[in-house]
Amino acid sequence: MLILLSVCLLSQPAQCHEDRIPMAYEGTSPFACLRHAQSALAVWQEAHPDLHVARWRCAARGTLPKDL
Template sequence: MLILLSICLVAQPTTCKEDRIELSYEATSPFICLRNSQSALATWQETHPEWHVARWRCAARGSQPKNL
């Protein structure tokens, strides 16, 4: 599963882009993704302090949409 992110620069909130977090396990259930997403998002945020996560959601690999 993937966590799809819509992120914006903290210093320039109108500058946004999309990113993704690939989960290290092959969870097939959206519930499992949601349950584990908070720690993955916190880790991502710690390593990207200049970005703010505006939106996110879980998606199965290979089926994610082009836009969040």
């Protein structure tokens, strides 16, 4: 599973891009991704203090999501 993020610069909120957080476990349900996403997002946010997570969602690896 992946967590797909839409992130924006804090200094320029109109500048946004997409990022991905690969989850360490494979073959789990979307519910498991949702359950573990909050802690993964907190770790990601701590490592990227200049960015703000505008929205996110879980997606299966190997799929090409159309958008957030």
